[in-house]
Amino acid sequence: MGIQGMELCAMAVVVLLFIAVLKQFGILEPISMEDSSDSELELSTVRHQPEGLDQLQAQTKFTKKELQSLYRGFKNECPTGLVDEDTFKLIYTQFFPQGDATTYAHFLFNAFDADGNGAIHFEDFVVGLSILLRGTVHEKLKWAFNLYDINKDGYITKEEMLAIMKSIYDMMGRHTYPILREDAPAEHVERFFEKMDRNQDGVVTIEEFLETCQKDENIMSSMQLFENVI
Amino acid sequence: MAAGVAAWLPFARAAAIGWMPVANCPMPLAPADKNKRQDELIVLNVSGRRFQTWRTTLERYPDTLLGSTEKEFFFNEDTKEYFFDRDPEVFRCVLNFYRTGKLHYPRYECISAYDDELAFYGILPEIIGDCCYEEYKDRKRENAERLMDDNDSENNQESMPSLSFRQTMWRAFENPHTSTLALVFYYVTGFFIAVSVITNVVETVPCGTVPGSKELPCGERYSVAFFCLDTACVMIFTVEYLLRLFAAPSRYRFIRSVMSIIDVVAIMPYYIGLVMTNNEDVSGAFVTLRVFRVFRIFKFSRHSQGLRILGYTLKSCASELGFLLFSLTMAIIIFATVMFYAEKGSSASKFTSIPASFWYTIVTMTTLGYGDMVPKTIAGKIFGSICSLSGVLVIALPVPVIVSNFSRIYHQNQRADKRRAQKKARLARIRVAKTGSSNAYLHSKRNGLLNEALELTGTPEEEHMGKTTSLIESQHHHLLHCLEKTTNHEFIDEQMFEQNCMESSMQNYPSTRSPSLSSHPGLTTTCCSRRSKKTTHLPNSNLPATRLRSMQELSTIHIQGSEQPSLTTSRSSLNLKADDGLRPNCKTSQITTAIISIPTPPALTPEGESRPPPASPGPNTNIPSIASNVVKVSAL
Numbered sequence: 001m002g003i004q005g006m007e008l009c010a011m012a013v014v015v016l017l018f019i020a021v022l023k024q025f026g027i028l029e030p031i032s033m034e035d036s037s038d039s040e041l042e043l044s045t046v047r048h049q050p051e052g053l054d055q056l057q058a059q060t061k062f063t064k065k066e067l068q069s070l071y072r073g074f075k076n077e078c079p080t081g082l083v084d085e086d087t088f089k090l091i092y093t094q095f096f097p098q099g100d101a102t103t104y105a106h107f108l109f110n111a112f113d114a115d116g117n118g119a120i121h122f123e124d125f126v127v128g129l130s131i132l133l134r135g136t137v138h139e140k141l142k143w144a145f146n147l148y149d150i151n152k153d154g155y156i157t158k159e160e161m162l163a164i165m166k167s168i169y170d171m172m173g174r175h176t177y178p179i180l181r182e183d184a185p186a187e188h189v190e191r192f193f194e195k196m197d198r199n200q201d202g203v204v205t206i207e208e209f210l211e212t213c214q215k216d217e218n219i220m221s222s223m224q225l226f227e228n229v230i
Numbered sequence: 231m232a233a234g235v236a237a238w239l240p241f242a243r244a245a246a247i248g249w250m251p252v253a254n255c256p257m258p259l260a261p262a263d264k265n266k267r268q269d270e271l272i273v274l275n276v277s278g279r280r281f282q283t284w285r286t287t288l289e290r291y292p293d294t295l296l297g298s299t300e301k302e303f304f305f306n307e308d309t310k311e312y313f314f315d316r317d318p319e320v321f322r323c324v325l326n327f328y329r330t331g332k333l334h335y336p337r338y339e340c341i342s343a344y345d346d347e348l349a350f351y352g353i354l355p356e357i358i359g360d361c362c363y364e365e366y367k368d369r370k371r372e373n374a375e376r377l378m379d380d381n382d383s384e385n386n387q388e389s390m391p392s393l394s395f396r397q398t399m400w401r402a403f404e405n406p407h408t409s410t411l412a413l414v415f416y417y418v419t420g421f422f423i424a425v426s427v428i429t430n431v432v433e434t435v436p437c438g439t440v441p442g443s444k445e446l447p448c449g450e451r452y453s454v455a456f457f458c459l460d461t462a463c464v465m466i467f468t469v470e471y472l473l474r475l476f477a478a479p480s481r482y483r484f485i486r487s488v489m490s491i492i493d494v495v496a497i498m499p500y501y502i503g504l505v506m507t508n509n510e511d512v513s514g515a516f517v518t519l520r521v522f523r524v525f526r527i528f529k530f531s532r533h534s535q536g537l538r539i540l541g542y543t544l545k546s547c548a549s550e551l552g553f554l555l556f557s558l559t560m561a562i563i564i565f566a567t568v569m570f571y572a573e574k575g576s577s578a579s580k581f582t583s584i585p586a587s588f589w590y591t592i593v594t595m596t597t598l599g600y601g602d603m604v605p606k607t608i609a610g611k612i613f614g615s616i617c618s619l620s621g622v623l624v625i626a627l628p629v630p631v632i633v634s635n636f637s638r639i640y641h642q643n644q645r646a647d648k649r650r651a652q653k654k655a656r657l658a659r660i661r662v663a664k665t666g667s668s669n670a671y672l673h674s675k676r677n678g679l680l681n682e683a684l685e686l687t688g689t690p691e692e693e694h695m696g697k698t699t700s701l702i703e704s705q706h707h708h709l710l711h712c713l714e715k716t717t718n719h720e721f722i723d724e725q726m727f728e729q730n731c732m733e734s735s736m737q738n739y740p741s742t743r744s745p746s747l748s749s750h751p752g753l754t755t756t757c758c759s760r761r762s763k764k765t766t767h768l769p770n771s772n773l774p775a776t777r778l779r780s781m782q783e784l785s786t787i788h789i790q791g792s793e794q795p796s797l798t799t800s801r802s803s804l805n806l807k808a809d810d811g812l813r814p815n816c817k818t819s820q821i822t823t824a825i826i827s828i829p830t831p832p833a834l835t836p837e838g839e840s841r842p843p844p845a846s847p848g849p850n851t852n853i854p855s856i857a858s859n860v861v862k863v864s865a866l
Contacts, residue, residue: 068289095710
């Protein structure tokens with residue numbers, strides 16, 4: 001050791017520095033993997049153009065002017081012409097600042113997205129609105145049934161109703177009066193089923209639903225509530 | 231609620247039909263769109279440039295000039311357009327705000343002109359979008375600083391009449407240009423500082439020889455003269471210091487300031503020297519003390535702006551300099567160690583220990599190279615050369631980088647702080663908007679109740695007090711109201727929530743309540759504990775007795791599912807006679823009442839959304855008489 005060791009170290013350091021210098025001259029090219037950077041083509045955002053005004057007028061009960069003003073508002077918010085679920089949730093939650101409206105927005109989105117392709121086009125939007133605002137009570141009730149029937153099998157089960165109810169109660173948020181209890185949605189579902197489920201078979205069919213609702217004064221009158229929204 | 235999504239409000243309201251079959255109570259009435267007209271294009275003529283937009287676009291923001299009826303003042307009947315005699319460039323941004331919901335700040339625009347325009351159109355600058363907000367704030371701050379500077383310099387020229395003598399003196403000291411006396415004082419002190427420094431220097435120069443003795447420094451040859459000069463200078467400095475101390479607005483702060491410390495250090499040696507006699511023991515220390523006289527040169531920093539800036543720069547870049555020092559120390563230690571062990575073997579090596587090698591390393595790394603210590607072994611020479619090369623790198627290269635780093639890091643810190651502050655402000659804005667919207671609903675609910683109660687009492691002039699919400703807002707509130715009805719719960723704000731929690735946890739039944747209730751202890755819904763809900767039938771006969779209470783009571787009725795037509799604790803029935811109570815608002819009701827007595831008198835009126843039965847106008851005229859003792863029953 002001693003001198004020999006230090007001289008060895010010195011030699012080693014010199015050799016290393018030499019190699020570093022050589023590398024700079026490109027003589028000792030280290031084998032480097034060429035990363036072929038695939039320029040990923042950004043999928044251009046899908047654009048959608050709605051059907052013609054006349055066709056939409058035929059499909060819905062809106063006048064031309066109403067369709068025009070609806071489309072203007074729609075296009076302003078969604079320039080691409082379609083609403084995906086996240087944008088929809090974003091928009092809908094702004095109306096309910098105190099609670100969490102995302103779950104109910106999800107159900108609503110599915111109800112509006114008639115063809116189930118994950119995006120609401122203007123046609124879906126306008127057809128849905130036409131039913132809700134200008135349809136007969138019968139049509140509106142069918143729409144509501146469709147909303148509750150999450151898996152669209154024609155039956156509303158207790159689980160589906162519970163999910164819907166929970167999402168509605170979620171929108172209330174925490175600061176409610178009286179204090180929102182854990183079992184409030186479940187209880188509400190129980191009452192709903194007691195009212196709607198005629199044959200007590202645990203599911204509500206469309207006929208039971210329509211029948212019960214048409215007998216209920218409150219429901220019938222509140223269905224007429226939003227006639228003049230547009 | 232962002233106005234951009236106001237376009238979706240009709241959709242949200244339509245979707246509320248999904249709640250209807252689930253709700254058990256009737257929904258409140260929708261606000262009527264009284265002035266429903268077809269959407270029309272309106273023309274805005276701004277200094278000759280015509281802008282056109284839909285009326286509904288402008289009505290998105292009803293509290294601005296263009297969104298309210300204020301624009302009618304600018305309506306030109308002849309040309310059927312709205313004429314504004316303002317800048318069309320800025321108007322472009324303003325109109326885009328209505329269209330997109332985002333307000334942008336154009337960079338080429340002057341900040342004060344922009345602010346004026348925003349103020350004219352009734353738009354708060356705080357809603358500038360995040361993309362332009364930073365720029366806006368920067369420009370605004372610069373402008374404010376400039377204004378402040380202008381004001382200061384203005385103020386300095388004015389004579390402030392009501393300054394006390396002490397304040398004038400302080401101003402004279404701080405700012406020599408205020409009066410000629412101050413200027414004279416400034417120059418005199420400067421002169422004496424220079425004299426003092428020069429005497430200190432000249433003292434040590436060897437002045438010619440006195441015949442018969444060796445060369446003496448001037449200080450010892452003309453000791454009396456130098457002593458007199460020194461005394462004069464110290465006198466002046468002492469007087470100056472005492473005057474400053476007297477004039478300082480905050481003496482404690484003055485004493486702690488750097489300049490006063492320098493002053494003290496500059497004059498202390500003299501006094502200590504006076505006090506100490508020619509005591510041989512302490513004369514060594516006395517000599518050391520004279521070194522501190524050189525600190526008088528720092529007094530020049532009061533006279534030189536540049537010195538002050540340098541000092542401030544060093545202070546602010548202290549962390550960077552500290553890091554430089556740290557890395558240098560690391561390198562010095564490394565190389566000193568290596569050199570020591572490399573030179574250990576050579577004979578008569580000057581590298582006797584690692585600390586001794588420090589000197590070599592420092593001299594080599596700073597490329598001084600005195601040559602008093604040189605390595606002799608080959609390993610030592612190799613490492614020595616590496617040391618000097620790395621010295622160049624370690625010291626010479628980062629210096630310009632550090633200099634530019636100073637300004638970059640300084641500005642970066644400022645921007646990071648700004649961003650942090652703005653982030654807080656941004657979150658606060660979002661929170662405020664959220665609470666604002668929910669508060670607006672609660673507020674308007676209360677106002678709405680008040681309105682409807684007043685409507686029922688038929689005082690038309692008071693009706694109009696509450697009609698300040700726009701149509702969009704009332705529709706939004708109607709939507710939230712429907713949700714409340716669907717779930718049989720109400721929105722309240724946080725404070726009331728806490729209050730209710732506290733009160734329900736320590737609530738007690740009022741003894742004046744119907745005895746049937748007291749026999750059902752499990753009635754209250756406490757937020758903290760869940761009890762099984764018991765149902766009770768409130769006999770009608772008890773209700774009228776409880777109608778007028780001196781204590782304010784808030785009873786809520788939680789509705790279960792089965793039929794109970796005799797239960798009439800609906801709100802309207804409480805105000806009606808008992809026999810009229812057979813028409814509950816919610817027919818299917820087995821009602822549990824939870825009574826929480828709140829001793830404070832809320833000015834709550836019955837909710838007006840009940841469909842009052844035709845017989846109601848009679849009993850409802852009792853409302854004004856019991857307006858102060860109103861039982862609010864929210865029959866949900």
